Amino acid sequence: MDLEPAFLPFTDEAKRFVEGHGHGLDDLIGDDDLEPVRLRARDRLLQSLDGRVETPPDLGADPSQGAVSREALSYPLSRVMASCLGDRFLLKRLVEAEAKRCADYVEERSDPAEQLAEMGIRISDRGVDAPLAPGDVADGAESSIIRVTDFLGMTGGLPGDEWRLVNRRVSGGYVALADGEPLTLFREAARMRMEENLPLAVTPGICEPLSKYLGPVRETLDETHPYGGELRLDESCFPPCMEVLIEGIKKGEGIPHTARFAVTAFLRTVGVSMDEIVDMYDTFPDFDEEKTRYQVEHISGDSSGTEYLPPGCGTMRTYGNCPEQLMDSRCRADTVTHPLSYYRWALRESDSEGEHPQTGGEKPPSGD
Amino acid sequence: MDERTRTFLQSNFSRYYGDLMKTSAPSVTTDRVAESGMPEVVSMESREFGFINLEKPFPGDVVMHRHRAYASMDGLFDRFASQPPAHVYLSAARFRDPSARRMNEKGWTGADLVFDLDMDHLREAPETFPEMLLAVREETVKLVEEFLLGDLSVPVEEMQIAFSGGRGYHVHVRQEGYLGLGSRERREIVDYVKGRVSPDVYLKKGRTGRLSPEEPGWAGRLNLSLGRLLGELGDAEDSTEAVREVVENHSDDARLGEKRAAAVLESVSNLERGYFNPGKVTEESRVALVKEAALRAGADIDEPVTSDTHRLIRLPGSLHGGSGLRVTPLSVDELRDFSPLEDAVAFNDDPVLVEGKEDSPPFLRNVSLRGEEHGLGQGEEAELPRHAAVFMALRGGAEVK
Numbered sequence: 001m002d003l004e005p006a007f008l009p010f011t012d013e014a015k016r017f018v019e020g021h022g023h024g025l026d027d028l029i030g031d032d033d034l035e036p037v038r039l040r041a042r043d044r045l046l047q048s049l050d051g052r053v054e055t056p057p058d059l060g061a062d063p064s065q066g067a068v069s070r071e072a073l074s075y076p077l078s079r080v081m082a083s084c085l086g087d088r089f090l091l092k093r094l095v096e097a098e099a100k101r102c103a104d105y106v107e108e109r110s111d112p113a114e115q116l117a118e119m120g121i122r123i124s125d126r127g128v129d130a131p132l133a134p135g136d137v138a139d140g141a142e143s144s145i146i147r148v149t150d151f152l153g154m155t156g157g158l159p160g161d162e163w164r165l166v167n168r169r170v171s172g173g174y175v176a177l178a179d180g181e182p183l184t185l186f187r188e189a190a191r192m193r194m195e196e197n198l199p200l201a202v203t204p205g206i207c208e209p210l211s212k213y214l215g216p217v218r219e220t221l222d223e224t225h226p227y228g229g230e231l232r233l234d235e236s237c238f239p240p241c242m243e244v245l246i247e248g249i250k251k252g253e254g255i256p257h258t259a260r261f262a263v264t265a266f267l268r269t270v271g272v273s274m275d276e277i278v279d280m281y282d283t284f285p286d287f288d289e290e291k292t293r294y295q296v297e298h299i300s301g302d303s304s305g306t307e308y309l310p311p312g313c314g315t316m317r318t319y320g321n322c323p324e325q326l327m328d329s330r331c332r333a334d335t336v337t338h339p340l341s342y343y344r345w346a347l348r349e350s351d352s353e354g355e356h357p358q359t360g361g362e363k364p365p366s367g368d
Numbered sequence: 369m370d371e372r373t374r375t376f377l378q379s380n381f382s383r384y385y386g387d388l389m390k391t392s393a394p395s396v397t398t399d400r401v402a403e404s405g406m407p408e409v410v411s412m413e414s415r416e417f418g419f420i421n422l423e424k425p426f427p428g429d430v431v432m433h434r435h436r437a438y439a440s441m442d443g444l445f446d447r448f449a450s451q452p453p454a455h456v457y458l459s460a461a462r463f464r465d466p467s468a469r470r471m472n473e474k475g476w477t478g479a480d481l482v483f484d485l486d487m488d489h490l491r492e493a494p495e496t497f498p499e500m501l502l503a504v505r506e507e508t509v510k511l512v513e514e515f516l517l518g519d520l521s522v523p524v525e526e527m528q529i530a531f532s533g534g535r536g537y538h539v540h541v542r543q544e545g546y547l548g549l550g551s552r553e554r555r556e557i558v559d560y561v562k563g564r565v566s567p568d569v570y571l572k573k574g575r576t577g578r579l580s581p582e583e584p585g586w587a588g589r590l591n592l593s594l595g596r597l598l599g600e601l602g603d604a605e606d607s608t609e610a611v612r613e614v615v616e617n618h619s620d621d622a623r624l625g626e627k628r629a630a631a632v633l634e635s636v637s638n639l640e641r642g643y644f645n646p647g648k649v650t651e652e653s654r655v656a657l658v659k660e661a662a663l664r665a666g667a668d669i670d671e672p673v674t675s676d677t678h679r680l681i682r683l684p685g686s687l688h689g690g691s692g693l694r695v696t697p698l699s700v701d702e703l704r705d706f707s708p709l710e711d712a713v714a715f716n717d718d719p720v721l722v723e724g725k726e727d728s729p730p731f732l733r734n735v736s737l738r739g740e741e742h743g744l745g746q747g748e749e750a751e752l753p754r755h756a757a758v759f760m761a762l763r764g765g766a767e768v769k
Binding site: 147148149150152153156161162164165166167168169170171172173174176312314315318319 | 519520521522545546548549551552553555556557558559560563564565566568569570583584585586587671672675
């Protein structure tokens with residue numbers, strides 16, 4: 001029994017396997033016989049929010065055809081369900097948890113290099129294609145190498161200085177990989193592959209019949225992620241870069257265009273109203289309300305149709321908009337690569353402080 | 369700029385592009401490119417071109433005519449013939465529809481990896497203009513030899529080097545794997561080339577932290593650079609002060625006394641074995657020295673140009689409308705001893721009568737081209753070789769009589 005359609009559901013092989021069943025989306029949503037597929041799809045989401053997609057017991061040793069089919073069919077349906085909820089946090093957790101499960105499977109029963117090759121990424125045995133320098137060969141710790149460009153394409157989401165190209169052994173256009181790293185790269189490649197096309201384009205006609213499965217996911221999502229995708233506005237949680245730039249704008253200092261863009265996109269994303277943002281710019285000597293409003297609307301996606309996210313820390317740094325001397329411990333954390341990730345973290349911390357009544361503010365806890 | 373001067377410039381630019389059309393050699397060997405005409409543009413049909421014309425309001429508030437596209441070099445030469453441009457740019461990006469007016473309609477399919485080295489962006493720039501020209505050339509040689517041909521092993525035929533016609537150099541990399549990279553990935557290449565290492569990774573005890581000179585990539589390069597740095601600091605008149613200055617530049621560690629500075633300098637003997645562990649010196653000091661060594665060994669490129677996947681870059685083989693110098697395509701060998709103020713001169717020495725403008729800035733009263741100094745005082749009339757007359761007129765120092 002080929003288990004890959006069940007355990008590596010993003011591959012072309014799994015796709016063909018699913019298509020071979022001849023069940024369209026209508027069947028997956030409405031066919032009574034496919035209730036187990038729908039329940040499993042729902043569980044994939046619930047388990048993702050918990051951090052890992054579990055393997056059902058009947059997929060253990062010597063699984064039945066039915067169990068493999070159910071597992072394979074539930075993957076595309078779970079993506080449809082997640083798209084119905086449309087929550088970025090959920091989508092992110094889903095692909096992360098699914099990728100982790102794929103990697104666990106590959107570690108146990110397959111070979112990461114082989115799986116990457118099927119995705120068009122070649123990892124070579126060292127010395128075959130491009131030997132590294134002599135010191136490296138003598139060392140013997142690395143088992144494989146990968147093209148610099150492939151490496152860059154797969155490691156952007158990996159935190160930690162040791163994944164940055166400038167800290168790697170690079171030679172002949174290749175990067176040396178230590179034991180265990182091909183598996184991490186496979187997980188990343190799988191995650192990126194599964195992230196493609198998400199959220200899927202869904203319609204009420206698809207989502208409404210699924211609402212009884214979506215309910216519990218929505219509930220769990222609200223518990224795990226209290227903002228339900230929306231961010232609460234709390235200026236005291238703004239990252240230092242935004243504080244400094246906003247301060248500068250309010251004082252009417254010369255702030256470069258790239259910084260104005262970053263501030264505007266940031267404020268829109270965290271929920272500041274258009275009017276408030278336009279008002280903020282009236283300190284500029286060349287303030288033109290009409291023009292400013294148009295620009296703010298454009299960045300917010302109200303007129304352009306594209307909602308711009310504020311730039312990440314890397315871009316902020318590139319354009320000199322990151323006040324590096326004011327960086328705090330949150331800024332320096334590996335997980336913070338974006339002013340918004342800083343903000344979310346600060347919000348979470350301020351929430352957990354808020355649970356203590358003595359710091360909770362004016363409103364006494366209701367209900368006893 | 370008066371009309372006579374404008375007409376003079378237009379006819380000279382026109383003649384330059386007209387001659388190019390006649391002599392342009394589509395296939396040139398990769399080692400002798402400087403003298404060839406205009407190199408064929410790689411994937412011509414998918415590039416966007418931009419022009420700034422020599423007509424009014426040039427050189428004032430100029431307008432960039434963008435979103436132009438040409439199926440072949442002939443189409444581009446026709447444009448030059450009908451309207452000689454002051455500046456010509458092409459997109460680093462390749463598009464399905466390069467002439468579409470909005471970015472999202474163009475259909476981005478990839479972009480060359482472009483490096484810009486400019487004397488205005490050097491970390492430690494020398495004072496005089498000729499020295500700066502040399503310094504920026506050395507940075508370019510370092511980028512090409514150490515990083516592109518070296519660590520990244522980009523095939524020489526997938527790379528194009530050009531003098532920018534102004535104050536620096538451009539390098540275009542067109543190897544397949546790089547074309548699809550996004551800004552984030554390109555920024556990692558910037559960090560690599562500039563030497564923004566994480567010192568902790570290289571100073572960590574054990575295998576991966578070993579700074580052996582034999583190591584590939586940055587480990588080996590850091591070893592050599594640290595060796596040079598320590599040597600230089602040791603040779604300084606006041607070595608303690610020199611070491612302290614470097615450390616204070618990169619950290620808050622101001623406790624470095626004579627003994628510790630001496631320990632730093634002595635640690636050079638351990639470097640050969642791959643260790644940088646001067647005794648009794650704080651972690652902060654070691655980190656500071658590694659940072660300095662890395663920045664020195666890196667190539668000083670202008671960061672935003674490389675990370676931008678939508679830049680327009682000067683077309684190699686065209687003229688720079690601020691100097692009249694040629695945006696000169698160069699092989700690696702030619703780059704090593706390229707001298708812009710001689711080798712990028714595009715016009716002949718026929719005498720042209722000019723008058724120094726009343727408001728000409730001091731730096732324009734003396735210009736050195738093709739090894740000759742040309743002086744032109746305010747209000748002074750003189751005959752200058754054509755190339756110097758073009759240069760002065762474009763820079764706003766002279767009008768043609």
